[in-house]
Amino acid sequence: MKSPRLFVYGSLRRGRENHDELEGARYVGPARTEPRYRLVQREGYRALVEGDRTIEGELYDVTEEVMDRLDAFEGTGYVRATVVLADGSSAFAYWSADGPR
Numbered sequence: 250m251k252s253p254r255l256f257v258y259g260s261l262r263r264g265r266e267n268h269d270e271l272e273g274a275r276y277v278g279p280a281r282t283e284p285r286y287r288l289v290q291r292e293g294y295r296a297l298v299e300g301d302r303t304i305e306g307e308l309y310d311v312t313e314e315v316m317d318r319l320d321a322f323e324g325t326g327y328v329r330a331t332v333v334l335a336d337g338s339s340a341f342a343y344w345s346a347d348g349p350r
Contacts, residue, residue, distance in 0.1 A: 256342040277310055279307060281334065
């Protein structure tokens, strides 16, 4: 069974303050989205919404357990949904809960 993939663009990236939340995930490499998104500030953190920009980030293979833990960590301010990456594939990402998707 193939692991879910997760695209991260903010505080979950390597070297950032919340990267430890990805414990158990496998780093795949740098990634970027198609130009369909933008980032907004939400309570001091970046949040993904629809737009016309390419977002730079990192891609991880994650387990369902890691995803469940991240869902709880992100709380009600973010929702997990898919993004389209520059190579045409898709991955989960955390979107702003109050922004368009």
